[in-house]
Amino acid sequence: MRVCLFVEPHRGATYDTQLRFVRHAEDAGYEGFFRADHYQAMGADPGLPGPTDAWITLAGLARETSRIRLGTLVNSATFRLPGPLAVMVAQVDAMSAGRIELGIGAGWLEREHTSYGIPFPPLAERFDRMGEQLAIITGLWATPDGETFSFDGKHYRLLDAPALPKPVQRPGPPVIVGGRGPRRTPELAARFADEFNMPFKTVAETAAAFDRVRQACDTYARPADRPLTLSAGVVVAIGRTDAEAQRRAAPLHVPSALPPEDPVVGSPDALVQRLGELAEIGANRVHLRIIDMSDLEHVDLIAGHVLSQL
Numbered sequence: 001m002r003v004c005l006f007v008e009p010h011r012g013a014t015y016d017t018q019l020r021f022v023r024h025a026e027d028a029g030y031e032g033f034f035r036a037d038h039y040q041a042m043g044a045d046p047g048l049p050g051p052t053d054a055w056i057t058l059a060g061l062a063r064e065t066s067r068i069r070l071g072t073l074v075n076s077a078t079f080r081l082p083g084p085l086a087v088m089v090a091q092v093d094a095m096s097a098g099r100i101e102l103g104i105g106a107g108w109l110e111r112e113h114t115s116y117g118i119p120f121p122p123l124a125e126r127f128d129r130m131g132e133q134l135a136i137i138t139g140l141w142a143t144p145d146g147e148t149f150s151f152d153g154k155h156y157r158l159l160d161a162p163a164l165p166k167p168v169q170r171p172g173p174p175v176i177v178g179g180r181g182p183r184r185t186p187e188l189a190a191r192f193a194d195e196f197n198m199p200f201k202t203v204a205e206t207a208a209a210f211d212r213v214r215q216a217c218d219t220y221a222r223p224a225d226r227p228l229t230l231s232a233g234v235v236v237a238i239g240r241t242d243a244e245a246q247r248r249a250a251p252l253h254v255p256s257a258l259p260p261e262d263p264v265v266g267s268p269d270a271l272v273q274r275l276g277e278l279a280e281i282g283a284n285r286v287h288l289r290i291i292d293m294s295d296l297e298h299v300d301l302i303a304g305h306v307l308s309q310l
Contacts, residue, residue, distance in 0.1 A: 001275055001310045004032035005299070006073050006233060006287040010040060011251075012047035013293050015057055021293045022061050025068060028303035032069035033061070034103065034287055037076050040112035043254055055088050062096035071101030073197065073233070073287060074178055078107035078118055078126060082133040082156055086140040090167040098168035102137070103176035103197065106130045127184045129155050134175065134192040139163075141172030178233070180205075182212060189228065190216035197287065199233035200261040203274070206232050207281040231285035232278050235263035238271055238302055248298060251291050268305035275310065 005025050009018060022033040037054040041047035054072050061070055070092075080088070093100040106126040107113070113120035121129070132153040143149040143163035151158040167173055177189040178197030189196040190213060198209040210230050217228060237252065239245030249265040264274045275286060290298060 001279055001283070002031045002285040003275075003307060003310065004034055004069070004285065004287045005030050006034045006036075006289045007293050008036045008038070008289070008291075009057070009293075010036060010038040010042070010047050010051050011291075012041070012045070012049070013052065014049060015052055015060060017293050018052070018057060019061060019064055021290075021296070021299070022065055022068060022070075024296050024299055026065050028299055029307055030068065030299075030303070031285075032071065032101070032287075033065075034071045034073040034101075037072050037074060037079065038109065038112060039079075039116050039118075040109070042109065045254070055092060058100070059092045059095055062092050062099065065096075065099075067099075069099045069101060070096060071173075071176070072103045073199075074103035074105035074176065076107035077104055077130040077133050078113060078120060082136040083140070083158060083161060085133070086137045087165065089137070089173060090141065090165045093167040093169055093173050094165065096168075098173075100167070100169070101174045101176060101195075103178060104130065104134065104137075105177070105179055125155075127181075127188075131184075131188055131192075132156050134177075134188060138172060138175065138192055141167055141170075174229075176231075178231075180209065186212040186216035187220070189213050190220045190222050193228065194226075195229035195231055195285065197231045197233060199287075200235050200263075200289065201232075202262045203277045203281060205262075206278065206283070210282050229285055230282045231287060232283045233287045233289060234271075234274060234278075235261050235289045235291075236271060236298075236302065237263060237265045237291065238268055238298065238306075239266075240301065242266070248291065248295065268301065271302065271306050272309050275306070 039051045140163045148160040149163045174194040176195040177193040179185040198206040237249035
C-alpha cells in the first residue's frame with residue numbers, strides 16, 4: 001500500500017505552512033503530498049489568510065523538496081484552460097525533476113465560482129469540458145518531438161499547437177480522475193487516467209466504485225499493459241488515546257459544503273484495519289486527509305505506527 005497525505009489549504013494555510021508540512025511528510029517517509037484546488041473555504045470560517053493557488057504553490061514546493069511526489073486532488077476543470085494547464089503542469093514537472101501528478105475533476109462548489117467570477121456551467125457541460133481537457137492535455141504531452149497537436153471539440157479548439165514544453169515524465173505526469181459519479185467519472189478514468197480515486201467514503205461504497213471503473217475499463221478496452229491504479233481517500237483523526245483522537249476529529253463536526261464522509265477516528269490500529277480492508281477490495285494507494293496542517297505530531301504518529309505495519 002502506497003500512502004500519501006492530502007490537505008485542504010482553503011481551510012486556512014499560508015505557503016510557509018504548506019512547505020513546513022510537506023518537508024515534514026517527506027522526511028517521515030510518505031510517498032506523496034496532494035492538495036485541494038479551491039478558492040474559498042466551505043464553512044463559515046473564512047480560512048484566513050485566504051486561498052493559495054494550487055499550481056503556484058506546487059511550483060514552489062517542487063523547488064524546495066527532493067523526493068516526495070506532488071499533485072492536486074483535484075484540479076478543477078472550470079478554473080483553467082486546457083492548453084495553458086498542460087504547459088503549467090509540464091513546467092512544474094520539470095521544476096520537480098519528474099515528481100508531479102495531475103488530479104483533475106469537473107468542479108462542484110458553485111459559490112467559489114460566483115465569488116471570483118468563474119463561469120459555472122451545468123453539470124453535464126462541466127463533464128463534457130473535463131473530457132475534452134483530458135484529451136487535450138494528454139494529447140499535448142504525448143505529441144512526438146517536432147510535431148504539432150490540433151483538436152476540434154465542442155468547447156475547445158487547438159490548431160497546430162507546438163505541444164511544448166515536454167514534461168520530464170513521459171508520455172506525461174500521471175493523471176488522476178476521482179469522484180463519486182456513477183457513469184461519466186468511471187468512463188473518463190478508464191479512457192484517460194493512470195489512477196482512479198474514490199474520496200472519503202465507506203469501504204462498501206469504494207468497492208462499488210472500483211467495480212464501476214473496472215467495468216468501464218472493459219467497455220473502453222483499456223490495454224492490459226496499462227493497469228489503472230485504484231486509490232481511496234481516507235479522512236483520519238488518529239490519537240494515542242481516544243481523547244487525543246476526538247480532539248483531532250473536532251473540526252469534522254463543523255458544518256460545511258462537503259458531502260457525508262466516513263472518517264477513521266481512533267487508534268493507529270483502527271487505521272491499519274481500514275487500510276487492510278481497502279487493500280482487500282483492490283486499493284493499492286491511499287490519500288490520508290490531515291485536517292490540521294500545523295499538527296505535525298499527527299503526521300509522525302501515523303508514520304511511526306501505521307506506515308511501519310504496511
